[in-house]
Amino acid sequence: MGKVQVKICQGTTCYVMGGDVIKSLLTTLTQKYADKIEITSARCLGNCNESDSFSKAPYVYVEDEVISSADLEKVIAAIEKRLDK
């Protein structure tokens, strides 16, 4: 099984809404899965600009799942769900 891909949007809106904090904390808190997941930054993924998604930044992708209003809890839960599969 390949690594679970986690992409954290670092576009302006996501960045100011906490995307940067999620990235640094996630990297620290998921040390135990270090060989099973890959965390990367992404340029603006464009989600913030879709009218029905306003105010839902920051966005994080765990594989193809889009997590809006992302926080650490949601992202870790999504990662663990993937790892349990």
Add this chain to the structure above:
Amino acid sequence: MFIDIDCAQVKKFGQNAFGDYFISKRSENQERVLAVLSDGLGSGIKANILSCMTATMLIRFIEEDIPIQKAAQIIMDSLPVCQIRKISYATFSAIDCRNDGSVWVVEEGNPSFLWMRKDEEMPLTYKEFTSPKFPDRHLKLYQFKAEVGDRIIFCSDGVTQAGIGTKEYPLGFQRKGILEALKKYLKIYSNISSTNLSKWVIQKALAVEENNHAGDDISCGVLYFRNPRKALIFTGPPYNRMKDREYCLSFSFFSGKKAICGGTTANMIARELNLDINNVSQADCGDLPPIAQMDGVDLVTEGILTLTRAADYLERDELNHKDAAGLLVNFLLESDIIEFMVGAMLNQAHYDPSLPIEIEVRRTVIKKIKTLLENKYFKQVVINYI
């Protein structure tokens, strides 16, 4: 030719104001550069007021197309005499040059400037005029044609007299001291910018002063005639999406340094030009989004937060930061002619009132950067809204 100009100064030790005053202006059509360095009598606030008045009046006269010799004569004939020292209240050097290389210089009381071609001094010829009102005041008028690579270096007497009375320099650093040092330095650093060369000269002068304390106000102005270094910054997607490709192609064909400020803009360029955007692990990214890397592009940053911070750094003279905004500032200052392609497409999400910080409007920030680059860093800036 582009005329790169800057001045570096050190205050006389113990003073809280500069007694020398430097002012420079680039004409709106970018073809003409004017500069005046005035040295006010004495030091501190009094000298600052005298030199500031002299320099600003003189540059305004020249700017209004009064011939440089006449403008200088008006000032020379009208400067008051100090009741104690019986000499004029300020000395000055004024330079009027065009980007075809034509140069006019007038000097009254300041040390003679240096005209350098590579690491060699060019001979200077001048006409001298004596003030009809004050026979001890003499105006020197120089006229010559500079070539690409030439430099004009003008200093206040704080440079030529640096170290005066010391064992090593009993008569001071003198013009020949600076000239010898410059010849050696320019042989090695032939492409040095005016900013760095002027800083180097004043550091050199300061180094020969006793205890490195400036005995007088020390100023050095440098003009460097060179082929312009061009840069293009693409920030924000175009208003009309149908034109994305056209603008991306014109970006890719630009000959000069290129930067992209904006994630959406970078994505658009990557899509249209079929390029990859790679994340860069940046140790010193501070509290700004990190930079990215794209083939053929010198710098890729986030947009508005980075631009806003870069404007702050330029305004506060903070030029040594290593974060994305610091890298952008370096990119801008290493260029002479800077073009901004500013996309008018707005990201509505940036104006969401629930965002924890206020995000500036792109146009406002770019205009602020333009004003700073032109007025403070003497760059030539063009903004194209797309």
